[in-house]
Amino acid sequence: MTVQNLPPAVASGIRLAVLDMNGTTVVDGGAAERAVAEALRQFGVTGERLDSALVMSRRSAGLDRAGVFERLFPDDAGTAKAAFRAFAEGYDAMILSGCVRAVPGAEAAVHTLREHGVKVCLATGFGRHTQNSVLEALDWMGLADLSLCSEDAGRGRPYPDMVLTAVLALDIEDVRQVLVAGDTAADITSALRAGAAAAVGVLTGAQPAHELRAAGATAVVRSVADLPSLLWERDAVAAV
Structure with missing residues (x-):
């Protein structure tokens, strides 16, 4: 398999990662x-x-x-x-009742991103109470710098509102410093409409690689756990 890379100039400039929840950082077994x-x-x-x-x-x-x-x-x-x-x-x-679990490596990826100076926002199309229930179930309260749901931003995906709300809330200087990762075309569309530098598709959720690429994904990786390697270990992530 070939190596999946973001351009070095893009990778080095990322200051915020907006990560989808269900299908990307967590799964619920249907x-x-x-x-x-x-x-x-x-x-x-x-x-x-x-x-x-x-x-x-x-x-x-x-x-x-x-x-x-x-x-x-x-x-x-x-x-x-x-x-x-x-x-x-x-x-x-x-x-x-315990239906949700973390995608393997997701929590470690969030820690690694933050250790490298990248702020992290966990974003969801579910309501605020549901988002908090997931975060509490996984003991993830405080894991990220910010959590957002559609109602926090005004409109949900595929609109850019959640990404732009995260940019404002976390004092990011430029949307070109943002990476968005998600498992659906809606995640990719939202990222591109917001002007994010990277719209990364992951394969742990709803849609296959070809649909994520067709939506305009700048990279597709197996899992959110691959994001640190995509940014900092230039030969570590295989294309899918």
């Missing part, structure tokens, strides 16, 4: 999709309609979860909000 299905059933979505809705939900990986329910109930804003609340409650219960 719990989020089960919670979506349970919420939809509560509102009468069954059979083929449920199957189609779950396909839509999968295709919306990485996007703001509240927005996903708005697309599932396009003509009924009240039901969309109620179904999202049911989803969040069900998913939070699954988190408490």
